[in-house]
Amino acid sequence: MIPFAPARRTLRHGALAAAALVALSAPAFAQSSVTVFGVLDVGVQQLTNGSKRVNLMSIDGLQTSRLGFRGTEDLGDGMSAGFHLEGALSPDTGGSSLDFRRRSTVSLAKKGVGELRLGRDYTPTFWSISRFNAFGTNGVGAASNLLYGFDGLSSSASTVVRANNSVGYHLPDTLGGVYGQAMFAFGEGSPGKYAGARIGYANKELDVAAAISSTENNAAGDNFKVANLGGSYRFGNARAMLLLHRSEQTTREQTGWSLGGTYTMGQTTLRASYTHANFSNSVGKVDYSGKQLALGTVYALSKRTSLYATISRVTNSGAAKYVIPGGSTVTAGQGSRGTEAGIYHSF
Numbered sequence: 001m002i003p004f005a006p007a008r009r010t011l012r013h014g015a016l017a018a019a020a021l022v023a024l025s026a027p028a029f030a031q032s033s034v035t036v037f038g039v040l041d042v043g044v045q046q047l048t049n050g051s052k053r054v055n056l057m058s059i060d061g062l063q064t065s066r067l068g069f070r071g072t073e074d075l076g077d078g079m080s081a082g083f084h085l086e087g088a089l090s091p092d093t094g095g096s097s098l099d100f101r102r103r104s105t106v107s108l109a110k111k112g113v114g115e116l117r118l119g120r121d122y123t124p125t126f127w128s129i130s131r132f133n134a135f136g137t138n139g140v141g142a143a144s145n146l147l148y149g150f151d152g153l154s155s156s157a158s159t160v161v162r163a164n165n166s167v168g169y170h171l172p173d174t175l176g177g178v179y180g181q182a183m184f185a186f187g188e189g190s191p192g193k194y195a196g197a198r199i200g201y202a203n204k205e206l207d208v209a210a211a212i213s214s215t216e217n218n219a220a221g222d223n224f225k226v227a228n229l230g231g232s233y234r235f236g237n238a239r240a241m242l243l244l245h246r247s248e249q250t251t252r253e254q255t256g257w258s259l260g261g262t263y264t265m266g267q268t269t270l271r272a273s274y275t276h277a278n279f280s281n282s283v284g285k286v287d288y289s290g291k292q293l294a295l296g297t298v299y300a301l302s303k304r305t306s307l308y309a310t311i312s313r314v315t316n317s318g319a320a321k322y323v324i325p326g327g328s329t330v331t332a333g334q335g336s337r338g339t340e341a342g343i344y345h346s347f
Helices: 002-024 124-131
Strands: 032-049 052-059 066-076 079-088 103-110 114-122 162-170 178-185 194-202 206-216 223-235 238-249 252-265 268-281 288-300 305-316 336-346
Touching: 124 178, 124 194, 124 206, 124 223, 124 238
Parallel strands: none
Antiparallel strands: 032 052, 032 066, 032 336, 066 079, 079 103, 103 114, 114 162, 162 178, 178 194, 194 206, 206 223, 223 238, 238 252, 252 268, 268 288, 288 305, 305 336
């Protein structure tokens, strides 16, 4: 038996070495997943802005066409790492720069603590415009047609929807329905420094949220400030939504609200919204207001594929120039009308 002792010691030493190697390399074997996802949304659209009419193939009537990659890695002890890369597509032409301008983030999260997210991401004040309007921020019926920018133009900050160079924190999903987000974005030597926050509460029927933000918007240091309050309530197959929105910078101020809802009958969802916006400038006050009425329907062929149709109309006061984007501009007091129908598919 003695001659075999060295062999047993060798086996024991080998087993200990293998165990140590496995222990040292354990992080390399952490569970991870990567998902490829996307949306293709193409339709036909007719826009009449003032006296000018245009017919065109449109995209993004229901949701924005996109291609993305996201993944998570389990780091153990309730911690995980993640990434999200998402770029816009143009399925009507097949073109795309695919520069991941929609979202580009890397994050660390811990269960019960929350998520720290870095990169280009959606701002806290954007979410209420998208979340509490029957048409979100897409298509001819979107509330953003009136609520974005000042005086009917896109003369607002670059942080209305997303912010570059941002550091964000998201509350965990273990707070009994409370959710929230805080974000700071670096200007990096040019206007664009951003700070914003959002807090909300949601259960099966009720969803409410408030958000504020401030963006350094020019070399003079003038701040573009946004505040909004939104909510929705679901009863049976119906959902009612209300959004209050305010933007200001120096002497300019725009206030707006949107009231709408959805009603689902089997595979069909009916949508309707009424949006009002009023712009004012303390330097010279005029009646600068616009109203938008939108009606639409979505028919779900499956969980991933839908047909949709929307009509909308914008009316302006004598000085206003609010318009449905995509066609020509309008002169003061002219109206805008839009009709679209399309196919949406997600994967």
